[in-house]
Amino acid sequence: MKRIESVREMQDLAGRLRREGRRIAFVPTMGYLHEGHLSLIDEARKAGDVVVVSVFVNPTQFGPGEDFDVYPRDISGDETKAAGRGADILFHPSAREMYPGEPLTRVHVEKITEVLCGARRRGHFSGVATVVTKLFNIVRPHAAVFGQKDAQQAAVIMTMVRDLNMDVEIRIVPTVREKDGLAMSSRNVRLSPEQRKHAVMLSKVLFGLRDTIRPDTAVEPLLKEAEATLSGLPGAELEYLEMRSFPGLEPVERFDRDAVIALAVRFGEVRLIDNILLKNDLDS
Amino acid sequence: MKRIESVREMQDLAGRLRREGRRIAFVPTMGYLHEGHLSLIDEARKAGDVVVVSVFVNPTQFGPGEDFDVYPRDISGDETKAAGRGADILFHPSAREMYPGEPLTRVHVEKITEVLCGARRRGHFSGVATVVTKLFNIVRPHAAVFGQKDAQQAAVIMTMVRDLNMDVEIRIVPTVREKDGLAMSSRNVRLSPEQRKHAVMLSKVLFGLRDTIRPDTAVEPLLKEAEATLSGLPGAELEYLEMRSFPGLEPVERFDRDAVIALAVRFGEVRLIDNILLKNDLDS
Numbered sequence: 236m237k238r239i240e241s242v243r244e245m246q247d248l249a250g251r252l253r254r255e256g257r258r259i260a261f262v263p264t265m266g267y268l269h270e271g272h273l274s275l276i277d278e279a280r281k282a283g284d285v286v287v288v289s290v291f292v293n294p295t296q297f298g299p300g301e302d303f304d305v306y307p308r309d310i311s312g313d314e315t316k317a318a319g320r321g322a323d324i325l326f327h328p329s330a331r332e333m334y335p336g337e338p339l340t341r342v343h344v345e346k347i348t349e350v351l352c353g354a355r356r357r358g359h360f361s362g363v364a365t366v367v368t369k370l371f372n373i374v375r376p377h378a379a380v381f382g383q384k385d386a387q388q389a390a391v392i393m394t395m396v397r398d399l400n401m402d403v404e405i406r407i408v409p410t411v412r413e414k415d416g417l418a419m420s421s422r423n424v425r426l427s428p429e430q431r432k433h434a435v436m437l438s439k440v441l442f443g444l445r446d447t448i449r450p451d452t453a454v455e456p457l458l459k460e461a462e463a464t465l466s467g468l469p470g471a472e473l474e475y476l477e478m479r480s481f482p483g484l485e486p487v488e489r490f491d492r493d494a495v496i497a498l499a500v501r502f503g504e505v506r507l508i509d510n511i512l513l514k515n516d517l518d519s
Numbered sequence: 520m521k522r523i524e525s526v527r528e529m530q531d532l533a534g535r536l537r538r539e540g541r542r543i544a545f546v547p548t549m550g551y552l553h554e555g556h557l558s559l560i561d562e563a564r565k566a567g568d569v570v571v572v573s574v575f576v577n578p579t580q581f582g583p584g585e586d587f588d589v590y591p592r593d594i595s596g597d598e599t600k601a602a603g604r605g606a607d608i609l610f611h612p613s614a615r616e617m618y619p620g621e622p623l624t625r626v627h628v629e630k631i632t633e634v635l636c637g638a639r640r641r642g643h644f645s646g647v648a649t650v651v652t653k654l655f656n657i658v659r660p661h662a663a664v665f666g667q668k669d670a671q672q673a674a675v676i677m678t679m680v681r682d683l684n685m686d687v688e689i690r691i692v693p694t695v696r697e698k699d700g701l702a703m704s705s706r707n708v709r710l711s712p713e714q715r716k717h718a719v720m721l722s723k724v725l726f727g728l729r730d731t732i733r734p735d736t737a738v739e740p741l742l743k744e745a746e747a748t749l750s751g752l753p754g755a756e757l758e759y760l761e762m763r764s765f766p767g768l769e770p771v772e773r774f775d776r777d778a779v780i781a782l783a784v785r786f787g788e789v790r791l792i793d794n795i796l797l798k799n800d801l802d803s
Binding site for chain 2 (some may be wrong): 246335341345368395400401
């Protein structure tokens with residue numbers, strides 16, 4: 236596996252690969268790779284014949300007081316794991332390489348960034364949309380793979396790609412979970428053993444809702460009950476638990492179209508998110 | 520010359536041309552082509568071996584009450600002129616083709632869009648940056664050519680391309696003028712004979728300043744005098760006359776770096792802009 240740190244070198248290589256008729260599949264990450272990321276690499280290998288993985292902890296998508304400084308990093312571990320899973324190129328630019336001067340340009344997606352995590356993390360999704368635009372212009376992928384775990388991020392990327400006519404096929408891969416159901420996340424290592432034990436309830440609550448909700452179910456009372464369960468977890472603070480359409484993220488009262496039930500819970504300094512997609516069979 | 524109206528067809532053709540190793544040079548326009556645009560096509564022929572000209576009157580860069588509805592249009596004339604000057608492809612999408620649904624995504628450049636025209640035309644440069652991003656993703660040019668007449672637009676595009684790592688070479692071509700000095704503009708046809716006569720003063724004032732200002736000149740009194748001249752034109756309303764650094768568009772008091780002197784004047788419903796670049800020899 237080749238490691239590239241320069242924007243110019245990555246861009247030139249991407250251009251050369253494209254001229255040779257190779258198909259570039261891209262997995263953008265913030266590193267500290269776990270099995271969830273590696274499943275994205277598996278999907279990328281199906282989506283193209285050159286797999287580029289980027290590792291970049293993007294400062295512009297962290298707000299003041301968020302966990303940019305303590306976000307876990309392990310580039311040599313990442314390199315081993317990505318290579319082991321069949322990635323061809325690891326793109327690992329420095330912040331200075333990505334933002335050499337004061338950036339004045341932002342890509343902003345309206346409406347769907349104002350709810351769920353977006354309502355609590357001001358500017359987060361602008362930071363995400365902007366850095367993904369930059370990475371797409373540098374890596375020039377034919378396809379890019381994102382995890383369903385960040386469902387709102389997936390919706391934002393899909394909307395941006397559509398609106399800006401980016402010629403990139405977006406693939407969303409189901410969340411990979413620990414044996415007990417906890418969604419894999421680079422942030423899980425920051426949980427205390429006690430917090431880790433309680434965190435299993437996030438997915439249990441979501442699975443319970445998925446198994447209960449039918450198109451004619453009144454959802455509100457079920458969500459209230461689930462909220463009470465999560466709020467009652469020792470040391471946990473529920474930020475939100477909501478059902479919304481997907482990928483439009485509009486409020487829905489019944490499961491009458493494709494929907495997502497998404498939540499965010501804080502355990503002390505550690506903020507975890509999870510969600511399930513409900514596929515409406517009446518669609519399509 | 521080939522005429523294309525479909526985004527998908529243009530995007531596929533661009534991909535094919537790139538795989539064949541052709542170099543795409545792009546001239547985005549709002550049509551009603553005049554000699555200024557045609558000089559951009561000349562430059563594009565030097566910048567690449569396939570020249571794409573787009574004609575699209577972009578609704579999202581016009582504010583309420585601006586001249587979108589009356590902006591002059593003549594697609595068959597444009598086709599003849601572009602072909603005559605050696606363009607290979609005319610890309611002419613409908614508004615519905617470019618904006619099939621409600622667009623949620625905007626590309627916004629901060630600071631340099633808040634002055635000059637940007638201070639008076641709220642949202643204008645977001646509309647420009649967004650549509651140029653879309654057009655770049657559709658036409659996928661190696662090089663793109665813009666006119667210096669829209670100096671602030673040129674600065675915005677250059678900044679956006681730098682910040683978002685767009686792999687497009689930007690070329691800026693000097694303003695083409697009528698014999699008496701009036702900057703060519705599609706809007707000039709909307710001037711009455713009387714207004715047209717007075718409009719010559721816009722460039723005369725700019726040339727006068729260019730010929731007077733030296734690195735040690737106190738600029739402010741000269742600008743005040745020029746403002747008085749323009750404000751005194753019958754039927755004219757001066758919006759602004761300012762000297763700023765280029766392309767950073769910061770206020771400057773002396774000509775101690777590359778600078779632009781830019782103005783906007785309204786004759787009734789018709790708003791004209793013009794500018795001159797002052798190249799500081801101490802730079803390089």
